[in-house]
Amino acid sequence: MSLTSSPTGLVIRSRKHVPTPLHVYDYAGRGDNVSGLRQQDQQEFLPHPNPGGRAGLSMMGFAWIGFNEMPLLIAQRSSFVNAETYVAELFKTQDELHNARGCNILLINLYPVTDHRRVIKAMDSPTAFDFETEDVRKTGSGMWIDRLHSTSKMHDLVARDLAQFLQDVTLQSAATAATAELSHAGPAATAGIIHFL
Known part of the structure; x- marks a missing residue:
């Protein structure tokens, strides 16, 4: 409830x-x-x-x-x-x-960054998941708030x-x-x- x-x-x-x-x-x-x-x-x-x-x-x-x-x-x-x-x-x-x-x-x-298949696919092919290519390694991006916290x-x-x-x-x-x-x-x-x- x-x-x-x-x-x-x-x-x-x-x-x-x-x-x-x-x-x-x-x-x-x-x-x-x-x-x-x-x-x-x-x-x-x-x-x-x-x-x-x-x-x-x-x-x-x-x-x-x-x-x-x-x-x-x-x-x-x-x-x-x-x-x-x-x-x-x-x-x-x-x-x-x-x-x-x-x-x-x-x-x-x-x-689960290294062992979750959907996260791995998103990091390998970010544009297929509506991310930018540079989002994979960039903080303050579509993937990462900072070096530790991922985005919604x-x-x-x-x-x-x-x-x-x-x-x-x-x-x-x-x-x-x-x-x-x-x-x-x-x-x-x-x-x-x-x-x-």
Whole structure:
């Protein structure tokens, strides 16, 4: 039922590409890291009853992770962040969320520049995606705000594929719920997304 603005806008952009209605509960916080994710889980999400009475498996927790830790991990200048602590805290938090609500969890690590086929195609053939050739390496361009942050137009490329993934998951969930209802195992559930970070 409610949708709030996401700092990245990725979930909102994905939602516009999905024909099946999705309910998005957005707990994302600009600049949050794994500690922020833990706070979102513990203080904002878990204390409340299941949104809309949804069964856990009809929901997906979605976390865009690593982006705010990366500069610290690379520089190794901070005792606040090291890779082992980061990964341990991340998975402890996700385990708690899963154990409490039984929802599926999607983790996206950083911005998928080198391993996302649509982003790679856009960078290899920018004009085919309505970018300028020089946008590939230029900050303040159609692709990049600065050396780290991509534009909304680039987010839209990832959002289209994420939307297809969510649509596939939603259809599979609906089919499973319909089968359960036919066998009198329980009612069908509506799909939902919880966005963290």
